[in-house]
Amino acid sequence: MxxxxxSSSSSSSxxxxxxxxxxxxxxxxxxxxxxxxxxxxxxxxxxxxxxxxxxxxxxxxxxxxxxxxxxxxxxxxxxxxxxxxxxxxxxxxxxxxxxxxxxGLEKLQFLEILSLTNNNLSGTINQELGFLINLKRLNLCNNNLLGEIPLSLSNLSSLQFLDLSQNHLSGPLLDTLFRNLSSLRHLSLARNVLEGQIPNTLFKCGILNHLNLSNNHFSGNPFFSTLTRLRTLDLSNNALSGSVPNGMAFVHNLKELYLNKNQFSGSLPYDIGFCPHLLKLDFSNNLFTGTVPNSLRRLNQLKFLSLSNNFVNGEFPQWIGEMSSLEFLDFSNNGLIGFVPTSIADLKMLRFLSLCNNKLNGSVPNGLFDMKLDVLDLSRNEFTGDIPPVTSNFFENLQVLDLSRNNLMGDIPSEMGLFARLRYLNLSWNHLESRLPPEFGYFQNLTVLDLRNNGLVGQIPGDICDSSSLEIMQLDGNSLTGSIPEEIGNCSSLSLLSLSCNNLTGLIPKSMSLLSKLKILKLEFNQLTGEIPQDLGKLENLLIANVSYNRLVGRLPLGGIFPTLDQSAIEGNLGICSPLLKGPCKLNVPKPLVLDPYAYGNQIRGDRNREHSKSSKNHRFLSVSSIVAISAAALIAFGVMVISLINASVRRRISFVDNALESMCSSSTKSANLAAGKLILFDSKSCPHWLSANLESIINKSTEIGEGVFGTVYKATLGEERTTMVAIKKLVTSNTLQYHEEFDRELRILGKARHPNLIPLKGYYWTPNLQLLVSDYAVNGSLQAKLHEPSPSSPPLSWPNRFKIVLGIAKGLSHLHHSFRPPIIHYNIKPSNVLLDENLNPKISDFGLARLVTKVDKYVLSNRLQSAYIAPELACRSLRVNEKCDVYGFGVLILELVTGRRPVEYGEDNVVILSDHVRMLLEHGDVLDCVDSSMGDYPEDEILPVVKLALVCTSQIPSSRPSMAEVVQILEVIKTPVPHRMGAY
Known part of the structure; x- marks a missing residue:
């Protein structure tokens, strides 16, 4: 050939x-x-x-x-x-x-454009590409390239466009990489694994107008304000920190700015509003503080504005209506206060509005419900008043409406059923007291309906399931009555159905067995009767079911999840047949048919004989009734007399014993200024009046060892010989039980809570004005001191010991939750309430003390138990707080043990919430960065699932948290050295 x-070839060099x-x-x-x-x-x-x-x-x-x-x-x-x-x-x-x-490409010395995007190219970027000195455009995005960006690319002095995004490039960027790229106008390195600081030479590319470094691991504090010709800047989803300097006015042509998902702190740049061409601005998911910059009101071309998930505070901007071009506005998860101005309705272009989880109050502006919004989220605020009337503009486009966790009252507007495009409706945790509007059956696209914890009354409409798209229906925590409609079977897409904590009656409909996609069924705390339909056992996807505390009887369905339900899911009924229950098993067997021999006369007799026969029968019947009544009355009278005699005898015997003990144990040193009380020791024969004789020497400042939510703790030695060391808690008397009988009943229940991981209650001392609790004294102190205030000579807790503590606390809480009915709820599980014995075995103290409060509601709890361990529902308006609030506190405690950090840490410019911080690290794949380094070596295959379990326990939704019995099972699986355990988890 x-x-x-x-000629060009021959002239080649x-x-x-x-x-x-x-x-x-x-x-x-x-x-x-x-x-x-x-x-x-x-x-x-x-x-x-x-x-x-x-x-x-x-x-x-x-x-x-x-x-x-x-x-x-x-x-x-x-x-x-x-x-x-x-x-x-x-x-x-x-x-x-x-x-x-x-x-080969290096031979193409006149190449100006090289584009290899959207392929499956792998390996590293060839160094020889740096020889293409005439190259102006290089685009390698969306491949599988890896390794570092070669320094030879710095030779491409004619390069104007460089896109290496969506690959697997890693390592730092060398500072000399951009030294000769003065012609660069467009740079995108997004969605790689690059790290380190952004080179200073990049900020000298004076004509750069598009810069995208998002979704990497860059750190440090970039000074992008020097890039005065930028139009688009995207630094989102990195680890950048520090403050954003003022000087935004110099970036005059900026149209899009994305700094979201970093760790920027300090105040928002006050002069951000002096970038007049801004169209999109996203500062969300950072640590910004201070108020909303007043200069933002100048941005009348801005379409997208998000400051969500920061610590921005101060008054909600009353000038918001001046930003007339806004289409997307998100101020959620901040600390804004005040009311939302009516001028917000002037934002005619607005389609997305989220102000959730602030401290906004006042009424919801009527104008909001006359806007053409797609999404409206005002949840987790303090709005009051009625839901505004709905207009045709409002329900034309609306897809998401969330007004949950406010103080809204009144009726649910019936017009809501006309929202043809609505997919998500959440009005839960308010004070709405209307019936469910029948128009709710008109929903065609609704997938989530959440009306929990209101005051809704009346029956569940039968046509509520006319929309086959409904996947989640939560109506629990209301006052709904009547039966569950048979039409519930038409909700063919349901995966979660929760009707618990209402006043529903009647049978569980058999049509429920048609809900083939159902995964969670919660019917507890109602008045449902009859048997559970056997066909419910055909629900193969059902994972969780709870029918406890109803009036159900009979056998459980044989199939599906029902044979494996634990006791807590079926208890509190009239007679469900299960080996887990100690009560009677009642079957709905038809009664035998008994014929009355006098119901029909002899047909050959005349009318007179039939009347005589009827009269004789009635006479005999009345006689028998009279005899039964008289006999019953006599028996009752006899029983009353016998019981009275027995009670009198018992009282005399108790009085005799008390007088004898009093004479034996009287003390000449009894203080005259203290009310005489009685010491009750559950497992001791110590003298009942010893404590009152020595109160002044026990209850004083010198013996005080701590102070908790429910009172002050003192150290004492019990008995005349002073040989038994105990802890004495002096209860806060306000709002505690004032009758000795009630106090004694509750304390004896707590006294029966004996478990290796619980501090046993030994007894109590009671007078109307003074109540003391006696329990074991822990020599090694609390977990709080061991974890956060260790002595210099005390070694840090190792991971095996921390795991043992986590498992022990879980077992103790599980015993309180699942061995008592109603369950004993701690309400304030935290390290200071966990004591350690000589082998570092945990022992939970102060459990069940909320039972001694006359009214355990959200007001008492929120006032007394405010801390980072308190579940969010304790601050809301629910009267049905359950043991899941302990699960939340337990999850926070796990994170504290794993990280060694406190649940909330306050810095000079920011506040770090531990659970949010760990959750963010887990999402980024960096969760091991938060593990406490002081504990030495640890197995990753134990740490990771324990952290994941903690985050599940701290879910904002109580129903999403596991029970403590399930927690114990999960921890024991993690502890067991089974191969490939992590994959199963």
Whole structure:
């Protein structure tokens, strides 16, 4: 084969040796051509054929690339400069190519555009690309390239466009990488694994107008305000920190600014409003503090504004209505106060509005319900008053409406049923007291209906399931009556149905067995009767079911989840048949048919005989009734008399014993100024009046060892010989039980709570004005002191000991929750209420003390138990707080043990919530960065699932948290050295 050399080829600076060397990667050429023939190839043809040899081309897109051609200018996806017939552009986008970017391209010395996007190219970026000195546009985005960005790219002084995004590039960016790229206008390195600080030389690329470094691991504090010609800046989803300096006015042409999902702190730049062309601004998910900058009101072209998930405070901006172009506004999860101005309705272009989880109050502006919104979220605020009337504009486009966790009252507007596009409706945790509007059956696209914890009355409408799209229906915690409608079976898409804590009656409908997608069924705390339909056992996807505390009887369904339900899911009924229950088993067996022999007279008798027979029968019946009544009355009277005699005898015996003990144990040192009380010790025969004789020496400042939510704790030795060390808690008397009988009953229940991981209650001392609790004294102190206030000589807790503490606390709480009915709820589980014995075994103290409060409601709890361990529902308006609030506190305690950090830490410029911080690290795959380094080595396959369990326990939704019995099971699985346990978890 003979080929003529072009003039451009002959003038090339490459030597024959270098050309042959570049072909060593292509075995095809070595086998096919001699060295003399290789020298005659056109440089562009040669380079492209070598480049092609390293690629796999499953679609045969490059078939036209033929090494026998004199020029590549007619090849597909190749363009040449007509002045010199040299290749100027290669665009191989989306051809499903794989393999590597091999050698050869460096021969294309006139190449200006190289685009290989949306393929499956792997390996590193070839260093030889740095020899393409005329290259203006390099686009390698959306491949599988890895390794570091080669420094040779800094030689591309003509480069204007560089996009390496959506690959797996890693490592830091060398500071000299951008030193010669003064022509760069567009740079995107987004969605890689790059780290370290952003090079200072980048901020000297004076004509750069598009910069995207998002979704990497960059750190430090960038000074992007020097890039005065920027139009788009995206630094989102990195680890950048520090304050954002003022000087935004110099970035005059900026249109889009994304700093979200970093760790920026300090105040928002006050002059951000002096970027008049801004269209999108996202500062969300940072640590910003201070108020909303007043200059924002100048941005009348801004369409997107998000400050969510920061610590922004101060008054809600009353000028918000001046930002007339806004389409998206998100101020959620901050600390804004005040009311929302009516002028917000002037934002006619607004489609998304979220102000949730602030401290906003006042009424919901009527104008909001006359806007063409797609999403409206005002949840977790302090709004009051009625839900405004709904207009046709409002329900035309609305897809998401969340007004939950406010103080809204009144009726649910019936017009809500006309929202044709509504997918999510949440009005839960308010004070709404209406009936469920029948118009709710008109929903066509609704997937989530959450009306929990209101005051809704009346029956559940039968047509509420006319929409087959409903997946979640939560009506629990209301005052609904009547039966569950048979039409519930029409909700064919339901995966969660919760009707618990209402006043529902009647049978569980058999049509519920048609809900084939149902995963969670909660019917507890109602008045449902009859048997559970056996067909419910056919629900193969059902994972959780609870029918406890109803009036159900009979056998459980044989299939599905029902044979494996634990006691807590079925207890509190009239007679469910299960070996887990100690009560009676009642079956709905029909009663035998008994015929009255007098119901029919002898047909051959006359009317007179029939009347005589009837009269005789009635007479006999009345006689028997009279005898039964008289006998019953006599028996009752006799029983009353016997019981009275027994009670009198018992009282005399108790009085005799008390008098005898009093005379035996009287003390001449009894203080006259203290009311005489009685010490009750559950497992001791110590003298009952010893404590009152020594109160002054016990209850004083010198013996005080701590102070808790329910009172002050003192150290004492019990008994005349002072040999038993105990802890004495002096209860706060306000709002505690004032009758000795009630106090004694509750304390004796707590006294029965004996478990290796509980501090046993030994007894109590009671007078109307003074109540003391006696319990074991813990010599080694609390977990709080061991974890956060260790002595210099005390070694840090190792991971095995921390895991043992976590498991022990879980077992203790599980005993309180599942061994008593109603369960004993701690309400304030935290390290200071966990004591350690000599072997570092945990023992929970102060459990069940809320039972001694006359009214355990959210007001008492929120006033007394305010801390980072308190579940969010304790601050809301529910009267049905359950043991899941302990699960929340337990989850926070786990995170504290794993990280060694306090649940809330206050810095100079920010506040760190531990659970949120760990959750963010887990999402980014960096959760091991938060593990307490002081505990030494630890197994990752234990730490990771324990952290995940803690985050599940701290879910904001109580029903999403596991029970403590389930927690114990999970921890024991983690503890068991089973191969591949992490995958199963």
């Amino acid at each position: 003979a080929m003529k050399m072009t 490459s030597s024959p040796f270098l050309i042959i060397l570049s072909l060593l990667l292509s075995s095809t050429f070595l086998n096919r051509y001699s060295s003399e023939e290789l020298l005659q190839l056109n440089d562009d043809v040669l380079g492209l054929i070598v480049f092609k040899s390293a690629l796999q081309d499953p679609l045969n897109s490059l078939n036209s690339w033929n090494e026998d051609d004199n020029s590549p200018c007619a090849w597909n996806f190749v363009k040449c400069n007509p002045k010199n017939n040299r290749v100027s552009q290669i665009s191989l986008d989306g051809l499903n190519l794989s393999g590597k970017i091999g050698r």
